[in-house]
Amino acid sequence: MTILVLAEHDNATLAVATAKAVAAARAMGGDIHVLVAGAGCGAVGEAAAKLDGVGKVLVADNDAYEHHLAETVSELIVHLAGGYSHIVAAATTTGKNTMPRVAALLDVMQVSDITAVVGPKTFERPVYAGAAIQTVEASAETVVVTVRASAFDAVGDGGSAPVEAVDFVAGAPKVRFVSRDAAVSAGPELANARIVVSGGRALGSEDKFNEMIKPLAEKLGAAIGASRAAVDAGYAPNDWQVGQTGKVVAPDLYIAVGISGAIQHLAGMKNSKVIVAIDKDPDAPIFAVADYGLVGDLFALVPELTEAL
Amino acid sequence: MKILVPVKRVLDANIAVRVKSDGTGVDLANQKMSMNPFDEIAVEEAIKLKEAGIASEIVAVSIGPAQAQDTLRSALAMGADSAVLVKTDAVVEPLAVAKILKAVVAQQSPDLVIMGKQAIDDDSNQTAQMLSALLGWPQATFASKVVIADGKATVTREVDGGLETLELDLPAVVSTDLRLNTPRYASLPNVMKAKKKPLEEIDAASLGVSLDATLKVVSTVKPADRKPGSMVGSVAELVEKLKTEARVI
Known part of the structure; x- marks a missing residue:
């Protein structure tokens, strides 16, 4: 059983949400690989390699992934999916945007926004705005999961996993990045x-x-x-x-x-x-x-x- | 340009959710059901595009029991031109919904699908992305602004840390966020007119999509209540309690 965790990052810095998604993956059990898809994202790969519990980091460094378009990143994940029992991402706007595509292309359901890991394929997730908590069990060969990061404590960064380059380049999507307006915020995230x-x-x-x-x-x-x-x-x-x-x-x-x-x-x-x-x-x-x-x-x-x- | 707007019938957003004590789900019997609020935003956006002369036809589609007709009539009363009900009494998972919608897209040939980013019942936030992937059409989720021109959609998206703008070739799939627009109320004359607009029914089984659930819902329970708190009488007392009792500052 090997779990692939999609890293959340801005090509320069690894987001804490990744360390929380890795924590959820650890609770599922098995080896953990982290995928860093981006452009000029080598430093992110090195940061991911330090996360506790990570066995290997895959870095797909290509302009096709610079803006984390759901189309290209999901194609990359589906290309890599063969060897994995679980594909996991934090339920950030990037994770929410990308992972249902991965699930659909693999012809499996996604388990969205889990708040607890009950077993390798059994999870808790809130529904009705948290007014009810569902326990759901997946049966598919590949389990696609997004993780509510606030429900998990981040793993530490004392590891030293090997980093491997991934050469696969996704096809040109029918969508182009135009611009990003970052909200200015002085305080913590x-x-x-x-x-x-x-x-x-x-x-x-x-x-x-x-x-x-x-x-x-x-x-x-x-x-x-x-x-x-x-x-x-x-x-x-x-x-x-x-x-x-x-x-x-x-x-x-x-x-x-x-x-x-x-x-x-x-x-x-x-x-x-x-x-x-x-x-x-x-x-x-x-x-x-x-x-x-x-x-x-x-x-x-x-x-x-x-x-x- | 033709727009397809999928709409879902859900427990009304203003109704308190009652979780059944036997853990089998949420009690929906005799409760007020309404159109998913994000889907109302999608219907409104389609109507705005029609009023601006960009769209020529709006088709609303819902997947569900016979009562989902009411949800479709709401969309027609707002301004959709016709409606399709894909009838089933099963609880349909997002992947199966996306497959059914793909079949409806093949029948209707829209240039754009606009739908809510999530339904307020299962909070899955999957269907638009899945439909986009199955169709091989580009997607723009969590839209707060949609501009259509020259066969392209320029969509501003609400993302962590700000806003992102994408340009999509049409046909495309767009999912709506809260700030895209404010849905209109249907006027009484329009509610009456909506009763005469065409509403086609299709049996879900005829589309060749398996509706069997692939995720097993083991239980549905009420979350644990927070321990009751206390009122404090002054700022000084609050600061004191945060320091010595809660120890968070």
């Missing part, structure tokens, strides 16, 4: 931050969002998140959205400011270790999941909290 401070619609404006949330996040060294309502209202960029269809986070400390706590938002943060909620409405559903609730005017309480830390 939302998906992996130890502390997250999120703001909701009650902040009332983009200016107030920045005025209240940013100093608190800076003081705590926290990443900034937002509810869907705050994102839709234009207070925060889309990739700050925490929830069923945004990012799913599980930090040590999650501070929800002016967020009522719709089930779609709770789906993205309710597995945080400690949750603090600050809102003026004592009946807001967010208080039902909060370890510590503080009811009052957030425009007074948040600056006071920032000051007190």
Whole structure:
């Protein structure tokens, strides 16, 4: 039994999500190979080789994979799939984009967004925005899985696996990369931050969002998140959205400011270790999941909290 | 240009999910069912393309029981021209859905398929990508902007860390994210008109796709509740508890 894990990276740096996907693969059991598909991504291959539990790293370094197009990367994975019992990727936007293609081309179902490994082919995954947890068992010869990274602890980096080049080049796709607009964010990455401070619609404006949330996040060294309502209202960029269809986070400390706590938002943060909620409405559903609730005017309480830390 | 919009009938987003105590699934009996919200966004986008003179025809398709007709009528009331119901009472997995949609594409010959990025029941987020792979058409998932011109689709996608823009040759498959548009409400006259629009029924079995489940659902349970928390009276008390009780700062 050998498992292929697709590395998440930007051609320069290996994302932490990969070390978490490797942790899930280790729980499934068997040898683990990591595939780094990109262009000019040699350093990523070396970083992947250090991950604990990895037996071999395959590096497909070619312009065809530079922008991680689902078409070319899935073709590469299908080319390599023959020897593998499992093909695994973190459920990042890249993993979600690519892996269902791999599954379809192999004529198997994908198990999406697993949160626990019960057995080699048996997994837990949330459905209905986390309102229910399904245990599913795959029977296919090749099991295709995406992993909710926040549900697994990253493996260490004390390993030294051999790195092998893969020569296969995918055919020209009928899609071309045009541009990428990176959201500017000074703090830590939302998906992996130890502390997250999120703001909701009650902040009332983009200016107030920045005025209240940013100093608190800076003081705590926290990443900034937002509810869907705050994102839709234009207070925060889309990739700050925490929830069923945004990012799913599980930090040590999650501070929800002016967020009522719709089930779609709770789906993205309710597995945080400690949750603090600050809102003026004592009946807001967010208080039902909060370890510590503080009811009052957030425009007074948040600056006071920032000051007190 | 012809657009195919697959729509799924799901538990209404505003209904609280009740997990059956025997672990066999979610209780859907006598519950309000609606169109998957991401699919509503897909229908809206197709209508906008038609209003802009880019699309000429919109066909909605659903796979499910007879009641999925209601979901298709909703799409027709919003502005789709005709509908196809691929009828089955089975629980159909995303791969089988993609195979059925491939067969419908062969019958309908659309230039573009627009569909929701995920259904809010199983949260799989697979079908559009699978359909794209099976058709050999390019894909743009998680779309927040779609521009069609000169036989190409330029699609802005919501990705981790920002936005990405791709240019796709048509025909193509696009899946919708939340911020693509705000779906319209169907007016009463349009709801009435929708009742007269063509709705074709196909027996799923006639398409030659196996509907047998390949993933075995062992159990469906309610997640463990969080331990009840406590209210604090002041910022000072909060900071104190975070430091000494929770020890996270």
